Amino acid sequence: MDLRIFTEPQQGATYDDLLRVARAAEDFGYDAFFRSDHYLAMNVDGSPGPTDAWITLAGLARETSTIRLGTLVTSATFRYPGPLAISVAQVDAMSSGRVELGLGAGWYAEEHAANAIPFPPVGERFDRFEDTLAIVTGMWGTPEGESFSYEGRHFSVTDSPALPKPVQSPPPIIIGGMGKKRTPELAARYAHEFNLPFADTDSAATQFERVRSACADSGRDADSMIFSNALVLCCGRDDAELARRAGVIGREVDELRANGAAGTPAEIVDKLGTYAELGATRFYLQTLDLTDIDHLELVASEVMRQLSR
Template sequence: MDLRIFTEPQQGATYDDLLAVARATEDLGYDAFFRSDHYLAMGDGDGLPGPTDAWLTLAGLALQTSRIRLGTLVTSATFRHPGPLAISVAQADQMSDGRIDVGLGAGWFDAEHSAYGIPFPSLGERFDRLEDTLEIVTGLWTTPAGETFDYAGRHLSVANSPALPKPTQSPRPPIIIGGLGPRRTPALAARFADEFNVPFAPRETVVAMYDRVRTTCASVGRDSDELVYSASLVLCCGESDADVARRADAIGREPSELRENGAAGTVDEVVAKIESYREVGVTRLYLQVLDLHDLDHLALVADKVAPQLG
C-alpha cells in the first residue's frame, strides 16, 4: 500500500508550512506529497494568510525535496488555460527530475471562482472543458519534438503549436482522474488516466466506482489493470483515545464521525481501516492531513501504522 500525504492549504498555510510537511513526508518514508488546488477556504475558517498557488508550490518543492512524488488532487480545468498548464507542469516535472503527478478535474467550488474572477460555466460545459484540457495537455506532451500539434475541441482549441516544452517523464507525467460521477468521470478515466481516485467515500462506493471504470475500460478496449486504483481518507490517528480526541478537536471534527468516515482512531484501528480498503482493491491511499503543524502525527503513522501494512 502506497501512503501519500495530502494537504488542503487553502484552509490556511504558508509555503513554509507546506515545505515543512513535504520534508517530513520525505524523511519519514511516505511515497508522495500532494496538495489541493483551491483558492478559497471552506467552512468556518478565515483561510489566513491566504491561498498559495498549487503549481508554484510544487515547483518550489521540486527543488527542495529529492525523492517523493509531488502532485495535485486536483487541478480544476477552469483555473488555467490548457497550453499554459501544460507548460507549467512540464517545467515542474523538469525541476523535480520527473517526480510530478497531475490530478485534473472539472471544478466544483463556485464561491472560489466568484471570489477570484474565474468563470464558472455549467456542469456539462465544465466536463467538456476538462475533456478538451486532457486532449490538449496530453497532445502537447506526446507530440514528437520538431512536429506541431493541432486540436479543435468543443470549447478549447490549439493550432500549429510547437508543443514545447516536454516533461522529463516520457511519454508524460501520470494523470489522475477521480470523483463520483457515474458516466463522464469513468469515461475520461478510461481514456486518459493512469490512476483513478475515489475521494472520501465508504468502501461500497469505492467498489462501485472501480467497477464502472473497469467496465468502461473494457468497452473502449483498454486493459483496466493498467490503472492504479486509489482512495483518499481524512487522517486522525493517536496512540490513545485521548490523542485521537485531541487531534480531532484541532481540526474541528468529532472522533466518532472520523472513525466512521476516515482513517481515524488508535493505531490498530487505522491499520484495520486501511486494510479494509486494500481488500476492495485500493493500492494507494491519500491521507488527508488537516493540521499542518502536527508533524508528530505523520511520524506516528510512519512509525506505527505503515510497518503493519507490509
C-alpha cells in the same frame, strides 16, 4: 501499498508550512506529498490566504529530492490547457521527473466568484475538462520536431510546437470523483490513476466497478489503472491522543472513525485493508493540522510499518 500525504493549504497555510510537511513526509518515507488546488477556504477564514498550487510545487520541486509531488486536483477552469501543459512539464523538469497531475472539471462555485474565474454550467465544465485532457496529453505526447493540432468543443490548438517536454513520458494523470458516466469514460481514456475522495466502501466498490467497465469498453486492461482513495487522517496511540487530534481539526472521534482513516494505528491498518480489498493500492491521507509533525511520524512508524509486512 502507497501512503501519500494530502494537504489543504487554502484552509490556512504558508509556503513554509507546506515545505516543513513535505520535507517531513519525505524523511519519514511517504510516497508523495500532494496538495489541493483551491483559492478559497471552506468554513474558515483561511488566513493568511491561499497559495498557488503549481507555484508551490515548483518551489518544493527544488527543495525536496525523492518524494513525488502533485495536485488533488487542479480544476480545468483555472488554467488554459496549453499553459497548464507547459507549467506541469516545467515543474516535472525542476523535480527531475517527480510530478503528477490530478485534474478535474471544477466544482467550487464560490471560489470562482471570489477570484474572477468563469464558472460555466456543469456540462460545459466537463467539455472543457475533456478538451484540456486531450490538449495536455497531446502536447506532451507529440514527438520533438513535430507540431500538435486539435479541434475541441471549447479549446483548439493550431500547429503548436508542443514544447517543453516533461521528463516523464508522460507525467501520470489522476482523475477521480463519483460521476457515473463521463468521469469513468475520461479516466479510462486518459488516467494513470483513478482516485475516490472521502467515499465509503460501498460507494468506492460501485465507482471502481464503473471505471473497470469503462476500461473494458475502451479496450483497456483495467489492471493498468491504479485505484486510490483519499481519507481524512486522525491517528492516536490511545483514546486521549486521538481525541486531542480530532479536537484540533474540529471533528468528532466517532465520525472520523466511521468516515476516515482514524483510530489507533491498528484500526487504521484495518480500515485501509477494507479499501484494499476493493482494489485500492494507494491512499491519500488528508492531513489537516500541518503543525503536528509527530502525527506523520506516528503513522509512518506504526501504520506504514504494518502495511509493509
